[in-house]
Amino acid sequence: GDSVTQMEGPVTLSEEAFLTINCTYTATGYPSLFWYVQYPGEGLQLLLKATKADDKGSNKGFEATYRKETTSFHLEKGSVQVSDSAVYFCAFPSNTGKLIFGQGTTLQVKP
């Protein structure tokens, strides 16, 4: 069935470090892929998306490339800031429209 697997957290980094959060998916067909971010006490915000294979989504210095061959959509950022501390969710819509989420990866960035 449809599923998303994200790397276990928490991920703890120092400011300006390089970030990678792994995401792999199992889906029927080739759905759009999304990264959402949740800051403490808030709802989910769309971070970036990619709609087809080899598309690269980017926003606020974050990037992710839709890899059909490896069914992956890893999130990267070259230099993290303390303000990036949050929970990150990888997701895609099932063929009924409901979003299939990973379990979330908590990122803690220390000054």
Add this chain to the structure above:
Amino acid sequence: KAGVTQTPRYLIKTRGQQVTLSCSPISGHRSVSWYQQTPGQGLQFLFEYFSETQRNKGNFPGRFSGRQFSNSRSEMNVSTLELGDSALYLCASSLVDGTTDTQYFGPGTRLTVL
């Protein structure tokens, strides 16, 4: 353009009571979905409404219900509250179809059941 709004932001209820949560989608969006977020189960799909009709439903008991109005605003209701219903309830809106349109989330309603 205003985002998805949810009211109230916080609720405290006791077991056995019922509660109604409200969601106003982004202007022009006609599909509204509801999700429950808990530390143990993560994000789980409750239901989706489009044109005042429930189009999809998740695996929740009948105590969870919803509706959508002609202006696309949606409400969800939980009756006979249980302790396990304590969660963050998130509403998401999309233009027409969540399979092809991006879903945008509101800030959520934090429900605490005592």
